[in-house]
Amino acid sequence: xxxxxxxxxEYDIRRPLTSTGTNLLGLVKHLSVWESRYFGEVFGRPFxxxxxxxxxxxxxxxxxxxxxxxxxxxxxxxxxxxxxHSDATIVALAVDSPxxxxxxxxxxxxxxxxxxxxxxxxxxxxxxxxxLREQLDAEVGPGPDRSGRDAAFRENRRAEIExxxxxxxxxxxx
Numbered sequence: 645x646x647x648x649x650x651x652x653x654e655y656d657i658r659r660p661l662t663s664t665g666t667n668l669l670g671l672v673k674h675l676s677v678w679e680s681r682y683f684g685e686v687f688g689r690p691f692x693x694x695x696x697x698x699x700x701x702x703x704x705x706x707x708x709x710x711x712x713x714x715x716x717x718x719x720x721x722x723x724x725x726x727x728x729h730s731d732a733t734i735v736a737l738a739v740d741s742p743x744x745x746x747x748x749x750x751x752x753x754x755x756x757x758x759x760x761x762x763x764x765x766x767x768x769x770x771x772x773x774x775x776l777r778e779q780l781d782a783e784v785g786p787g788p789d790r791s792g793r794d795a796a797f798r799e800n801r802r803a804e805i806e807x808x809x810x811x812x813x814x815x816x817x818x
Contacts, residue, residue: 645672645766646720648773652780658710661776668776669719670709671769676723677707678765682758683730686743691729693722698747734759 648668649657657669680691681698696703710719734755741755777783782798 645675645770645773646723648770648777649716649720652777654716656780657716660709661779665709666772666776667709668773669716670707671773671776672723673710673714673719674707675766675769676719676726679723679730679762680726682745682762683726683733686745686753686758687733687737687741687755689729689733689736691726693725730762 649672652668658667660667677695680693680695683689684691684695696706710716737755739754739756739759743753743755743758745751745753745758782795
């Protein structure tokens with residue numbers, strides 16, 4: 645996730661790239677907040693830094709974007725510290741250790757359930773980050789593009805996919 649911020653300006657990591665305002669730094673902040681909750685409070689091992697309560701309606705959605713006073717370094721640094729805290733929880737507990745997720749309909753869980761959930765969520769948001777980064781500068785994948793495919797190749801491929809889509813039928817009005 646953090647690599648998706650590399651080489652981008654403060655504006656580009658913060659700017660809304662979807663109609664809902666999704667942005668790269670916001671995804672990192674969101675993951676840090678929720679991972680700290682899941683591997684912290686859920687198992688009675690609260691993350692030592694302030695994290696807004698999950699049921700604070702005034703803060704709802706604030707984890708999806710960086711406020712003006714929050715820096716890239718603060719958010720990425722906290723994410724790294726959350727990883728350390730999460731790792732400590734995972735090492736300290738058995739995979740069947742009980743936890744309690746008050747915001748889930750069936751709140752009684754095991755560490756295994758939370759591991760699967762966080763792996764799924766992080767993977768999903770990493771996919772979002774891939775698409776957002778591609779929209780910004782055409783960078784794709786986990787690292788620099790080594791496929792040998794240049795901008796002309798990519799545009800030709802995109803045009804071919806567009807042609808095939810149009811041949812399949814008319815566009816749906818949005």
